[in-house]
Amino acid sequence: MAPGYARRHMPRRNAFLFFPHRADFARAFIGTLCLAGAPALALALAAPSCLDTAMQAPAPSRALAMATFAVQEHEAFGGQSMDAEGRMTEAGDSEAEDTRRTVPSLAPWQRVLRYWEAVDPRLPTQVRFGGLRPANRHLLMQALNEATAGRLQGMGVGPDEGLESNELRAVQVALARTSVIDTPWSAAFISWLARQAGLADDEFVFSEAHVDYAGAAWQAGAEEAAGRPTRYAMRACDLRRTPPRAGDLVCQARGAGAELDTFDKIGEVLATRDTGGEALPMHCDVVVAVDATGFDAVGGNVLQSVTRRRLDFAPGTRWLDPSYLPEGCTPGVAGCIDRHMSRQPWSLLLQWR
Known part of the structure; x- marks a missing residue:
C-alpha cells in the first residue's frame, strides 16, 4: 500500500462524530477557546443559553424573592423613582436620614448598616475628615469609650x-x-x-x-x-442581546470614561481578574x-437612596433602547431621546441560571 493511501482513501469523518452529541462538541470547542485566551468569544458562542433562558425559562423562585425584597426596600426608603428618561419623579429618603416611616421601622442609615452585614458586620468603617486617609469609626469609638464619665471618675477626674x-x-x-455617607x-445592597x-x-x-x-458570574458562564459543573x-x-427577567441584575462600568462600555470589553477584565483584585x-x-415596553430596576446608593428606575426597550423589541448608551445617539439630535441620569454604558446582564 502506497504511503498515505489510508489517509487519502479512508472515509472523511465529521468532527461531530468524535462526540456523541453536538452539544458535547460545542462545549469542548468553547472550553478550548477559554483556555486559548478568547473568553469573550467563548461566551459569545455560548450566548444561545442566555437567550434561550431569557425567552423560555421562568425566573427561579429565589430570583423573584430577590426582586420582592428590592421592592420592599425601595418602599421603605420612601419610593424614590426615575422615569424612562432618567429624570427623578419622586424623591425618597437619603441614606443618612434619621426618619422612620413607622414606629418600629429602621431609619435609612440603620437599613444601610444592615446591608453591610451581608458582607462584613464590621463595615463600613470610613470617617472622612479632610485628611489623607479616613479615620476608622471603630477606633474612634474605642478612644471615646476611654472618655466616659464613669471611667474618668474612676481615675479621679471631677x-x-x-x-x-x-x-x-x-x-x-x-x-x-457619617460612615454610611x-x-x-x-454592592452591599445587592449582597444583602x-x-x-x-x-x-x-x-x-x-x-x-x-x-x-x-466576575464570578462570568467564570460560571465559562464553566457552564x-x-x-458550577x-x-x-x-x-x-x-444588548438578552432580555432581562425579574431578579436578573443589569450592570454597567460607571461612566463611559471607564472605556468598558461593551460586553466584550468588560468581559476581558472579568475573565482574568481575581476576586478582591x-x-x-x-x-x-x-x-x-x-x-412589553421595558423594565423597572432597583438599585442602592443611587442618588443617596434606594431608587427605582424605568428602562425602555427599543420599540417593537425586547432589547434595551440604544438611546441609553453613550454611543447610542446624540442628545439634541432629532429622534434621540435624552435619558439624562440613566444614560450609562449598560452592557452586562447577570442572569439567574
Missing part, C-alpha cells in the same frame, strides 16, 4: 467631666451615619438582597464591590459553556418588573 451614656450613644450614631454601599433570597457562599460572592460577584447562581450575558467601578440594579 464629676462633671467625660461623656454620659446618652452622649456616648449620640456620638456613636453620628459616626455610624462616606462609603459606597450599592442575595442573602435574603437564600443564596449561599458558593452561589454568590458577597462583596463591597460589584465586580467581584460579576465548557460543560463543567453552583454559582448566575451567568454573565450580553444585555484591582478595583473596577461598577454599578448593578436588580430587575423587579418586566413588561
Whole structure:
C-alpha cells in the first residue's frame, strides 16, 4: 500500500462524530477557546443559553424573592423613582436620614448598616475628615469609650467631666451615619438582597464591590459553556442581546470614561481578574418588573437612596433602547431621546441560571 493511501482513501469523518452529541462538541470547542485566551468569544458562542433562558425559562423562585425584597426596600426608603428618561419623579429618603416611616421601622442609615452585614458586620468603617486617609469609626469609638464619665471618675477626674451614656450613644450614631455617607454601599445592597433570597457562599460572592460577584458570574458562564459543573447562581450575558427577567441584575462600568462600555470589553477584565483584585467601578440594579415596553430596576446608593428606575426597550423589541448608551445617539439630535441620569454604558446582564 502506497504511503498515505489510508489517509487519502479512508472515509472523511465529521468532527461531530468524535462526540456523541453536538452539544458535547460545542462545549469542548468553547472550553478550548477559554483556555486559548478568547473568553469573550467563548461566551459569545455560548450566548444561545442566555437567550434561550431569557425567552423560555421562568425566573427561579429565589430570583423573584430577590426582586420582592428590592421592592420592599425601595418602599421603605420612601419610593424614590426615575422615569424612562432618567429624570427623578419622586424623591425618597437619603441614606443618612434619621426618619422612620413607622414606629418600629429602621431609619435609612440603620437599613444601610444592615446591608453591610451581608458582607462584613464590621463595615463600613470610613470617617472622612479632610485628611489623607479616613479615620476608622471603630477606633474612634474605642478612644471615646476611654472618655466616659464613669471611667474618668474612676481615675479621679471631677464629676462633671467625660461623656454620659446618652452622649456616648449620640456620638456613636453620628459616626455610624457619617460612615454610611462616606462609603459606597450599592454592592452591599445587592449582597444583602442575595442573602435574603437564600443564596449561599458558593452561589454568590458577597462583596463591597460589584465586580467581584460579576466576575464570578462570568467564570460560571465559562464553566457552564465548557460543560463543567458550577453552583454559582448566575451567568454573565450580553444585555444588548438578552432580555432581562425579574431578579436578573443589569450592570454597567460607571461612566463611559471607564472605556468598558461593551460586553466584550468588560468581559476581558472579568475573565482574568481575581476576586478582591484591582478595583473596577461598577454599578448593578436588580430587575423587579418586566413588561412589553421595558423594565423597572432597583438599585442602592443611587442618588443617596434606594431608587427605582424605568428602562425602555427599543420599540417593537425586547432589547434595551440604544438611546441609553453613550454611543447610542446624540442628545439634541432629532429622534434621540435624552435619558439624562440613566444614560450609562449598560452592557452586562447577570442572569439567574
